[in-house]
Amino acid sequence: MCDFDLSQALDGPLGPDNTECESRCFEMTDMKDEIIKLDVGLDLVVSHNPRTMKSVATVLLAVNRMKKPPTRSPWELSDNELCAVIMDSLLDETIVKTVADVSTGKERIIFQRTSSWECTLCDSSQKAIICKSEELKLQAATLKGGYGDRKVNFKLVNYVSTGPCRPNGQTVVLSIKNHNLYIACNMEGNRAQLNLEECSEENLRRISNDGNMDRFLFQVGTTGVNVTTFESVKYRGWFISTSSEDDNQPVEMCKVDAHQRVTAFRMNY
Structure with a gap:
């Protein structure tokens, strides 16, 4: 179907249930949006649209390069667990920058x-x-x-x-x-x-x-x-x-x- 090997985006090879993952990635049936509660007043809306090999590879590469990579294979994580890992990785860096801006009080010229x-x-x-x-x-x-x-x-x-x-x-x-x-x-x-x-x-x-x-x-x-x-x-x-x-x-x-x-x-x- 394409010449890109998903195993290149992971530290290790795909698990034995990779057939199931591939089937899920290329499911073409429209599904309803899923709302995941991340925190009080913060919801993540996941739209289940037809997925392509490119989008799957992008997610895998992003997870693989996180400062706090998941301890288990991404395929073993539920949707909620994977979203929590992504949010934790992104929010840590953002908070540091915000504190730095607050400490200066104003923009430096x-x-x-x-x-x-x-x-x-x-x-x-x-x-x-x-x-x-x-x-x-x-x-x-x-x-x-x-x-x-x-x-x-x-x-x-x-x-x-x-x-x-x-x-x-x-x-x-x-x-x-x-x-x-x-x-x-x-x-x-x-x-x-x-x-x-x-x-x-x-x-x-x-x-x-x-x-x-x-x-x-x-x-x-x-x-x-x-x-x-x-x-x-x-x-x-x-x-x-x-x-x-x-x-x-x-x-x-x-x-x-x-x-x-x-x-x-x-x-x-």
Whole structure:
């Protein structure tokens, strides 16, 4: 009938009652579905349809390769016993994976450093970002002629991410050029704070979201032509911002709907 030997799928040869098994495998009479109670609220419906040599071989191979193979020949097991063996083998592996996911709490995302570029920043009110070196604080100030050298030269490093829940768009780290000072977003109480922190470039080559180094990551958003926003990756909904009213005020984090704050910037290369 075919050139496939079922004995190839088993550890040992077929038993003496193999004629009966072959007859059962190729029974062409339609039968009613059989419902097997596996557990509370879990039923297995077995449809007795005409079986082919291919389907029988597939079942035999699957049983033969289980982590917990049956101690008796598959032909000696009842339908209920065979189903229990299959379910036990599959459920053990699934439970381990589920526990692992629960223990992490969230999907792990890896951010890998790629390209970089340099620029200065000014907000949509044309206030430039400067740094008061004695306090290591960024400020937004309206600069008049001759004071353009007070602008901070930023180095923006682009990151690409991997993972099932990776963010859309461009992710960057912002640092002050020729310094080991990086913009970081930290949470103090119920408010996000913007700080300049010292950090080595090597430590930021590869960042994951299951530690605290993602405080240096910002998501770049676009609100118009050459107009950009910087949202904290670690604390979503918090943006780098400046005061919309006063001059020479600190650059801070704010909520997107905060009043009297500007979250839109222009990058000048």
